[in-house]
Amino acid sequence: MPVCRRALAVLAPLVVLICAPARGQDATLAESTSVNPCDDPDLALKCPDLRMAPPSDLRVRKAGKVLRLLATNHIVNDGQGPLEVRATRRKGSDYAKAYQVVYDRKGRPVYFPEAGYIYWKAIPGQGHYWKYWRAARFELWTLNPDGTRAALQRTGPKLTYCFRDLRRVRRYARSPRGRVYPGCSQDFGRQDLRLGVSPGWADVYPSTYHENWISITGLKGCFAFVHRADPEGDLVEEREDNNIGERIIRLPPRGGSVAPRRCPSPR
Numbered sequence: 175m176p177v178c179r180r181a182l183a184v185l186a187p188l189v190v191l192i193c194a195p196a197r198g199q200d201a202t203l204a205e206s207t208s209v210n211p212c213d214d215p216d217l218a219l220k221c222p223d224l225r226m227a228p229p230s231d232l233r234v235r236k237a238g239k240v241l242r243l244l245a246t247n248h249i250v251n252d253g254q255g256p257l258e259v260r261a262t263r264r265k266g267s268d269y270a271k272a273y274q275v276v277y278d279r280k281g282r283p284v285y286f287p288e289a290g291y292i293y294w295k296a297i298p299g300q301g302h303y304w305k306y307w308r309a310a311r312f313e314l315w316t317l318n319p320d321g322t323r324a325a326l327q328r329t330g331p332k333l334t335y336c337f338r339d340l341r342r343v344r345r346y347a348r349s350p351r352g353r354v355y356p357g358c359s360q361d362f363g364r365q366d367l368r369l370g371v372s373p374g375w376a377d378v379y380p381s382t383y384h385e386n387w388i389s390i391t392g393l394k395g396c397f398a399f400v401h402r403a404d405p406e407g408d409l410v411e412e413r414e415d416n417n418i419g420e421r422i423i424r425l426p427p428r429g430g431s432v433a434p435r436r437c438p439s440p441r
Contacts, residue, residue: 210410210411210412210414211276211284211286211410212276212410212411212412217278217284218278218279218280219255219276219277219278219279219284219410220253220254220255220276220277220278220279221253221254221255221276221410221411221412222251222253222254222255222256222257222258222276222371222373222409222410222411222412223251223252223253223254223411223412223413223416224249224250224251224252224253224257224371224403224404224409224411224417225249225250225251225252225403225416225417225418225419226247226248226249226250226310226401226402226403226417226418226419227247227248227250227376227401227419228401228419228420228421229245229246229247229312229399229401229419229420229421230245230246230247230248230381231244231245231246231380231381232244232245232381232399232421232423232432233245233381233382233430234390234427234430234431234432235387239391240389240391241389241390241391241426241427242387242388242389242390243387243388243389243390243399243423243427243432244381244382244386244387245312245381245386245387245388245399245401246378246379246380246381246386247310247312247332247378247379247386247401247419248341248343248376248377248378248419249309249310249335249337249371249376249377249378249403250343250344250371250375250376251371251372251373251374251375251376252344252373252374253373253411253412254348254373254412255276255277255348255373256277256354256355256370256371256372256373257274257337257370257371257409258274258275258276258355258368258369258370259272259273259274259275259289259290259292259306259337259368259369259370259409260272260273260274260275260366260367260368260369261273261291261292261366261367262365262366262367263292263364263365263367265365268293268294268362269291269292269293269294269307270291270292270293270367271291272289272290272291272292272306272367273285273286273287273288273289274286274289274409274410276410286410288408289408289409289410290306290307290308290406290408290409291306291307291308292304292305292306292307292367292369293305293307293334294362295334297384298384300384301360302360302362303336303358303359303360304358304359304360304361304364304367304369305334305335305336305337305358305369306334306335306336306337306369307333307334308333308334308404308405308406308408309333309334309335309337309403309404310332310333310335310401310402310403310404310405311329311330311332311333311401311402311405312329312330312332312386312387312388312399312400312401312402313326313328313329313330313388313398313399313400313401313402314326314327314328314329314388314390314393314397314398314399314400315327315397315398315400316395316396316397316398317395317396317397317398317422317437317438318438319438320438321422321437321438321439321440322440323398323400323440327393327397328388328389328393329388330385330386330387330388330389331385331387332379332385332386332387333385335377335379336357336358336369336377337355337358337369337370337371337377338353338355338356338357338358338369338370338371338377339353339354339355339356339370339371339372339375339377340357340375340376340377340378341375341376341378342374342375342376343374343375343376344373344374344375345374346373346374348373348374349372349373349374349375350372350373350374350375353372353375354370354372355368355369355370355371355372355375390425390426390427390432393425393426394425394426395424395425396422396423396424396425396434396436396437396438397422397423397424397425398420398421398422398423398440399420399421399422399423399432400418400419400420401418401419401420402417402418403417403418404417405417420440422434422437422438422439422440423437424436424437
């Protein structure tokens, strides 16, 4: 994390400080803001824009008395620039406060210090990884007669993601052809952590992956099954109104299927 020397300017309500350069680059630290800094022409940021693809490869499985709906999920970056989060952890700690790095049009990094947490996540059968907490969330919503979402009923356990370039899903000119952000580290001794998703790339988890489910036990009727990126709004993005992927389902499942029989279509 850069060390700030002095205040350069106040772009109300955004405070910008000049900081020690990182890796030979000029750098700034963006502090508290009540507007989207991606819209600030003075900062001229190339921000990420996280979206979730609609839930896919839906499967129904029973675990004890709990009926689970499993789904493959994709976090896609459709923004002008990469999503990048970094952290420097204290020795022996299993979590670290994260900060976000957003690059301006000249390639200089701007630092946003309030960007959630990276922590040491256990995955059964695989070991531990450094992952980002509250990257996304599974949700089930009841529906209004017109097909719009009414009330949140349940959430799933899936919250943590590596943030990595796993699959290139867009052919933007700004999308790198090769991976910039690799799989998340399994080195507990690592001090400096960096996770990210390049423009046009997606972090993908199959339906059978750990915690990729939501309970549908006892539910009846039509529901919106939602995958939501950045559910707590911890990350700076171009837009905050396009973070979800949605699929209408009908419960309880029939023959293992949750096809939306006679459900209202969203408008």
